[in-house]
Amino acid sequence: MHRTVAALLLILAPSQADAQGIVRGTVRDKDGSPIASASVSVRGTTLAARTDPAGRFRITLVPAGRVHLYAAAIGHAVADTVISLTGGDSTIVDLVLAAEPLALPPVDVISSRVPHFGERPSTSVADVTTQDIDRRALNTVDEAIEHVSGVQMINGQTNIRGSTGYVQGLNSRVLMTVDGIPMNQGDRGGINWDLLGVDEIESAQVLKGAGSSLYGSAAFGGVINVTTRDVPNGLHTRLRLSGGGYGNPPHDIWRFRDQQGVIGSGDLAASYGDDVIGGRISGGYRHSDGYREQDQEDHLHFAAKARWNTANTRVDVSGAWADDRYDVPLAWCNRGECADSGQVYQPFRMDTSEYGARTDSKKSYVAAQARTTLSPRFAWSARGSWFHTDFTDVRHTMSEYGIGNRFGLAGQIEARPDSTRAVVVGLEGTFSDVTSDIFGKHSQSEFAAYGQSEQRAGALRVSGGARVDFLAVDGGSLTAVVSPRIGLTIPTDTRARDGGMLRASVGRGFRAPSMAERFVHTFALGFEVIPNPTLRPETAWSFEIGHTSAPLFHKLRLDAALFWTEARELIEPQIIQVVDSTGTPHIEIQLQNVVRARIAGIDANVIAAPIPGHLTTTLGYTYLSTRRQLAGDTTTGPLAFRPPHQLTLSADYAFGVASVGADFRFASRPESIELEAFVDSRRVPVNVLDLRASWTRGPVELRLLATNVLNYVYNLVPETLAPVRTVTVTAVWSH
């Protein structure tokens, strides 16, 4: 084994005599303005860098000779150039990118586990860019995600192409990573969207379809990677203030307060960096009166990030801490539960017996990662992380608490044995524990090894690999899950570098039951919820074939994907009858591996720039066909909380220093919900229109955002009202 590793290192690592140099420079647009976050890479190597806000980049260890340099940025055509570099020398290269609104975004972090050559991967990846986040003047991270085609946020749970549905906050079939580090909760497996302030976020990428072959459990239905802002060179500060109000109920009979509810937030960040070190600290506070009765929320957060660069190594240390206290409108008021004014239900009011209910929630993480480029063809990286959650639900009937930890360690090697092959292999270990009065005291260990390779054969690219995960609960026996994946991309228009591309992939996904699902013991809907320690992992095979067109008439680009998932042993709550020791029957609720399901559909997107430089529009449509079958039952039906049709429309018009835009989201009425006979099954389609406007001058930006301007009243889960009209004004000062 040692000999094999030594031989590999000898092959891949360069001798000291190899001549190398440094390539540095800037990336600017045609007007000379710097382009931040552009990706600059040396083709055929692991060498890459991103530009800072001044558009500067620096790449070390570049082999002397003819160097093939490639630069890409959101909204710009790629630059592909060859330079000459002398060993031991430093060469300055200033790259100019032409504006191209239809350009495909550069490959980024989500693909860092996929060996690649800089082109788009063989699975669908949607990008939420810095510009998307800025122009929408969002207040929370999840608001940035829900505008992605095929994604629906259901009460904080992410549904990518119908993967998750709504699972009562006890798990997630989507993995969230922050700068590549998994951040799902250790106990419930869910996602804390309020862990980071929105001002910490630079961009996000959404990997659609099973990602378990790369990321393991929880990536059953997809992966969302959030990239935080980097630390640029120089001294920078950023102040963001936001304030606004909620619309009143559209019908007087639903009015529940005399004054208008308000929302406001403030964020301040400062950073300093040079070529070697850098650091950033930030903090923020947000208050919301909420749009319903007993819906107040206070949120405080701090974050810090530091980097250290040497000639061939970069070390990043980051952390965040957030404290939330929010009132809990558990469910809207039904007849007799409040001052109902003669109404069957009051969606803005709540059951008076739940007055005073609230949740106190603290969460924090610390992470460190290092990446060393040993040679242009060989790099390794390692990371460690700790994610801590602590919540207390305060209720009249009973209060519950839970403390969860998730510790992670990982190491990865990236290699380019030759110009036609890229390889990634890695090891990962995770330990999670929970102490809770509803989940008990338990732990779960996960160990994984993975390998992926991409081979170029002419214009064709074939990628494949597998990951094996071993899971153990409370130190018990290991359960092994193997998740293979294979993908293929074929250019369909070779005239342009950014031309059309056909992609196809098939992979296996799985999700280990969260400790909350296995061990939850509480009361819901008036029944006892009992634990099920024998839950098994959910598994699925996902297939996708898609095509991205080359720009049509220089104004239009189309992307469409056909996807198909066959899932086994999905975990759902079941109403069961049990007989106790006295022979008395009881109705109880238990989570069980009972459902077999098929999720198939089409995800189509159009981006158009009818007036280049001014007007950009996008249209996304997702059709979902789901079929659910209970074990031992031949009857079938649709999966719960999956709307068959989803439509997103977006348009932005820019003129000089100002711009206006609009977003529209439609989701048809879900055909089915869980436990339909036990809850108010009232539900309607989603029709939400958002409008925005912005003005930028020098370091100051002013943004106006009006969400749900039609004040459309709807719910996504039973008896829970979705947000009404909200108008906010945001001012940002950057220096």
Add this chain to the structure above:
Amino acid sequence: MRKIVLLALVIAGCGGGLQPEPICAPSLVGLCGTLRFQGAIPDSTDNVFIAAYATVPQTCNDLIANRRPLIPGSVPYTDSVADYSVELAPDTYHWVVAVWKKLGSLTLTPADTALLRVAGYYRDPADTTQRGAVTVPNGPAPGDINFVVDFDNLRPATDFVTCTAQ
């Protein structure tokens, strides 16, 4: 841009969204009416709900399993009069009953009858000693299904059905 906004407005306008729903709303498929309360409300009261049976239950098991809705909502009972409505599938219901529930968790089994009492039921207008039948059409609900809830005369299930040993 303008076309997109117009399209969005049209779609949104067609969607409707959640709307206020008064008791006995024209859109209700089910039945509704007025309850008149009399007697002293017991301290152990949890709630009062309305249930309907397409066929008159004969056993304790029928009483629980054939109840519609399976999980009924509560009716305000602290005033002397309260309007109520119940969503039901179109059918003819031969027993519409007000049920008093004492504090405690239901199990959806015949054991629930220990927590439940019959507090009143809709009577045939032509013969008030008999149960009244109500037909729920697939359209506007029949209103005026009015009856009395008597807290001083809460009757156990065994007055109406046969319960085997539980």
